[in-house]
Amino acid sequence: MEPLAPAIIAGLTPKEIEIEFYDDRTEKIPYDRPTDLVVITAIQTTSARRAYQIASLYRQRQIPVVMGGFHVTLMPEEASDYAEAIVIGEAEGLWSNVIEDFQNGCLRRVYKRNSRPKLGGFQVDRSIFQGKPYLPLAFVEVGRGCHFKCDFCSIQTAFGNSQSRRPHAEALAELKKIEKPLIVFCDDNITSNLERAKSFFKELIPLKIRWVSQCSINAAHDEEFLELLKASGCQGLLIGFESVHPDNLKRMDKGFNLMNGGYEVAVENLHRHGIRIYGMFLVGYDEDSAETIQSAMDFATKHKFYAIAFNHLTPFPGTALYDRMKAEGRLLFDRWWLDPNYRYGSIPFEPKKTPREELEQLAHEARVKFFSLPSILKRMNFGVNCTDGLMTLSFFALNIFSHPGIRRRRNYPLGDEAYKGELIKAVHSQPFRLDPIEALEWTTACDRAS
Ligand code: B12
Ligand code: SF4
Known part of the structure; x- marks a missing residue:
């Protein structure tokens, strides 16, 4: 990208x-x-x-x-x-x-x-991408930051629970110049300011674009928001479900995920408006075990999620999670991100309930199973994921092409191993x-x- x-x-x-x-x-x-x-x-x-x-x-x-x-x-x-x-x-x-x-x-x-x-007043110079082999989609920013405080998230450290927003006219002018078939609004949480988000979606309608973004699940209980999503061309949303265990959610300061009837209601609302769901889950919180991973898998399969990410929990420096892990003496590396022995896809701390290697293996198996053909067929969902020939093709392509990525990213070194010396x-x-x-x-x- x-x-x-x-x-x-x-x-x-x-x-x-x-x-x-x-x-x-x-x-x-x-x-x-x-x-x-x-x-x-x-x-x-x-x-x-x-x-x-x-x-x-x-x-x-x-x-x-x-x-x-x-x-x-x-x-x-x-x-x-x-x-x-x-x-x-x-x-x-x-x-x-x-x-x-x-x-x-x-x-x-x-x-x-x-x-x-202030977020604004800049011109994004996309000429630097000319001739490079990128996917046919363009990133556009409307807002930066998020008002929530999830303990694992670097956004709250960097932006102090605040969001700055770009003048809508500037974002709209930029969108008019882009000729890509899909726009990714790379805001951290496009619904952090729900009212401004709604007014932006209203302004998007005449542009007739197709877009995806990421948002927190609380927005999925607002009917006007849901209608505007669809009307403005939203194709799908990345949503941080993180866990199906309420104690994990509480631990990460994400109890708001369960408000207004929780996941079942939110997912049903989004699907009723034809919004595809890319569910993000974290593996490694204190309550995690084979059962919680299985429950998350069952939930995502039963609700026919378009795709999922089962990322291992990673304590990023500067986050509340990192400080807590450090204070509890649970970090396995001084700085995992610089340590040649650390690999992407591994958990750099000792989890509470299930041994680290076992949890990594379970998460890997869950990914492989979720993107397997029987699971893909179960999740086709003609009203949402596979609405026409093109969308069915994209659904299959994204799910099937996840396989090599899952394999390759496992134990992937950080940095280039060919780099020799200090x-x-x-x-x-x-x-x-x-x-x-x-x-x-x-x-x-x-x-x-x-
Ligand atoms: C899009 C995105 C991705 C895309 C990236 C695609 C791409 N080609 O860019 C994909 C999906 C691949 C991705 C993957 C991951 N991501 Co990501 N991603 C983002 C997201 C949502 C937007 C990035 C973006 O474009 N922002 C807009 C630009 C303009 O902002 P920016 O990069 O911060 O740049 C500004 C400043 O930082 C500064 N700046 C940046 N560089 C430089 C350089 C100089 C010289 C100067 C002066 C200034 C400057 O100026 C810019 C304008 O103000 C961010 C959230 C965020 N707010 O950034 C998360 C984010 C960067 N991702 C994050 C994470 C955790 C990941 C993953 C590790 C997830 C995972 N577990 O696999 C992977 C890592 C993949 C890898 N290769 O290592 C975290 C990073 C946390 C951290 N401490 O590292 C973020 C912050 C999200 C979060 N909630 O915490 N990601
Ligand atoms: S809702 Fe998303 S962006 Fe906001 S703090 Fe939580 S994880 Fe970070």
Whole structure:
């Protein structure tokens, strides 16, 4: 999928600066191609190790690196070891200062604002994706952040239970320029502000687009919302069910999932309006065992979910979950995301009820079973998942093509195993300081640095 952050950063970069974009997932980076500055986004904690490897390969060539993204925001001091400069938080309102400082030869070590920028006023530059082998869908943002406080979620750490929203007119103007058959609104929770979401869906109707997004389940009890979803072209929603065990939900501060009659009512409401459900489940909370995994599977199969994710619970740094696991002495690695012995698809802590390896195996078997042909046939649901020939084809394609992914992602190393040697740390002349700097304080970059 096209990554949005690089396109936003490209859009924020002055036009006279030449940009080349490489996606490490799909192509080889030409490390020896001359460049003045390298800009890396470490979107997930799971990609931090790879981001540091890439930075090291450029450092060997004496090329300075600026890094930003979610992991950098959560672990700034660590990231600052591997980049000449880091940007904490959102790029809007800071990126022009980085560029200006670099041009003036006085790049700071840390860029951070003391408030969240307004979401808007930027142009997403999708020209950087030209000629690259991405899926025919486009990411568009309408809001960032979420007002809930689920204990495992990095969103609440990064955005402090708040949501910023883009002016609808800007999002609509962007949508009109996109020619892809499917839009993904990559908001963390498109219903965090339900009333604004509804007004946005009303404005979407004339555009006649097809879209998917992610939302919290509380919205599925609001009839007006459900009607507007359908009318505005919603094809499906990713929803965090997380667990079918109420104690697990309470533990993760997600008791709201069970309100208004709970899952059965919510699922029935969504299906009545023809909305496909991609159910997200977490495996590894205190009550998890073979029985809870089986119950979640039975629930998702009985209700003919379009697809599911059975992700193992991962304590991401900065989350309440991480702090709790650390305080309880349950983390198996100092920093799992940097440890060469940690593998994606494994649980980096000791679960309470069921041994770790057993839980990993059970989750893997559940994935394989859920995406097996008998389960796919059971979940066809002609009123929702397979409404016409094209949608039936997509349903089968997504479910069947999940198989190689499930196999490949199991025990997948973080970072590139072909990378030999240590990560090379950046040498800094300034101490690491977290003081926020308001963008407005900038006069000329070098004045400020002195
Ligand atoms: C879309 C998405 C995906 C897509 C990514 C597709 C793609 N090509 O981009 C897919 C489905 C693949 C995915 C997978 C996963 N994801 Co995801 N994903 C998202 C989501 C919803 C949106 C990302 C996005 O585009 N946001 C919009 C852009 C504009 O925001 P941004 O990336 O943060 O960038 C801004 C700033 O961070 C900053 N910035 C970013 N980079 C840089 C670089 C520089 C130099 C500068 C200056 C600034 C800067 O500027 C940008 C504009 O302000 C985010 C939630 C979120 N809010 O980001 C979760 C999120 C990033 N994902 C998350 C997770 C956990 C995962 C998985 C690990 C889930 C799993 N268990 O498998 C996997 C990991 C896959 C992997 N390869 O490692 C977590 C990450 C938590 C963490 N600490 O790592 C997030 C935050 C969601 C959450 N609820 O916590 N994900
Ligand atoms: S509802 Fe979703 S985005 Fe919001 S805090 Fe919970 S998991 Fe994170």
